[in-house]
Amino acid sequence: MSIKETDREIILTHPTDETTSVRILKYGATVYSWKLKSEEQLWLSTAAKLDGSKPVRGGIPLVFPVFGKNTTDEYLSKLPQHGLARNSTWEFLGQTKENPLAIQFGLKPEIANPELTKLWPMSFLLILTVELGADYLKTAIEVENTSSSKVLKFNWLFHTYLRIEDIEGTMVSNLAGMKLYDQLLKESYVDKHPVVTFNQETDVIYQNVSPERAIQIVDKGVQIHTLKRFNLPDTVVWNPWVDKSQGMADFEPKTGYQQMICIEPGHVHDFITLAPGKKWDAYQLLCKEDLKYQAIQ
Numbered sequence: 001m002s003i004k005e006t007d008r009e010i011i012l013t014h015p016t017d018e019t020t021s022v023r024i025l026k027y028g029a030t031v032y033s034w035k036l037k038s039e040e041q042l043w044l045s046t047a048a049k050l051d052g053s054k055p056v057r058g059g060i061p062l063v064f065p066v067f068g069k070n071t072t073d074e075y076l077s078k079l080p081q082h083g084l085a086r087n088s089t090w091e092f093l094g095q096t097k098e099n100p101l102a103i104q105f106g107l108k109p110e111i112a113n114p115e116l117t118k119l120w121p122m123s124f125l126l127i128l129t130v131e132l133g134a135d136y137l138k139t140a141i142e143v144e145n146t147s148s149s150k151v152l153k154f155n156w157l158f159h160t161y162l163r164i165e166d167i168e169g170t171m172v173s174n175l176a177g178m179k180l181y182d183q184l185l186k187e188s189y190v191d192k193h194p195v196v197t198f199n200q201e202t203d204v205i206y207q208n209v210s211p212e213r214a215i216q217i218v219d220k221g222v223q224i225h226t227l228k229r230f231n232l233p234d235t236v237v238w239n240p241w242v243d244k245s246q247g248m249a250d251f252e253p254k255t256g257y258q259q260m261i262c263i264e265p266g267h268v269h270d271f272i273t274l275a276p277g278k279k280w281d282a283y284q285l286l287c288k289e290d291l292k293y294q295a296i297q
Ligand SMILES: O=P(O)(O)OC[C@H]1O[C@@H](O)[C@H](O)[C@@H](O)[C@@H]1O
Pocket: 081, 082, 159, 183, 203, 204, 236, 238, 264
């Protein structure tokens, strides 16, 4: 059977290759494992809580309706960092496609975390589609404003933790020449480096990254992950390095920052505003592709 449902999760196995699978928790609709030909592609902390007591440290947590901690909006500012989608239990809606195999999860205020919807009393419907291909994983989101009178204002982000071998031998290509906001320096500037490399804590938001640019994670000259995006103009690049990892109780092992890099496609630099009854959609696609350096404009 290609789809297995338990109380806490859904496990998809590729119909023609049982070494390719994806596991999704109902809590947060969090993809927490993606094995491609037996090899795990995502990073997951060994101390991650998978019991619904806390957002998952690893995999692909979903960030909605706010990225980070908002301080200005009347309602969004009341929500915890990264919103309410990653700490709500979603409804499993079932299979939508057989080949490639796809399933859906839904979230609406009636079933979302009541402590949080109380703080952000908006009408919305989120549909997450997870599609498992023989050589890719696609996560697609549709947001609908189900209110008949109020505008829905939100951020969206796939908080993707990719597994890598060694952060110091890793680089990220095709972000050069982009404007970024450095969340640590609290400064904006244009990244003039030909590739992104890592030797300290990094927390930056690249803005207006063209969808034509496939973001590639390269380990010692070899492509290990390729990330494609639709309707997600911003890309957050995050690695907590030594001190920040020490401060996160659910980040284990403490040396784990060497084996992970978060490349997070989203719409976070500004808010999406949806008129009553309207829908917005976006996706990220993780795959493998030959190394391709794209021209810097
Ligand atoms: O600890 P959290 O809430 O999961 O956030 C982890 C990180 O998420 C990243 O998206 C942010 O850019 C970082 O600033 C943040 O530290």
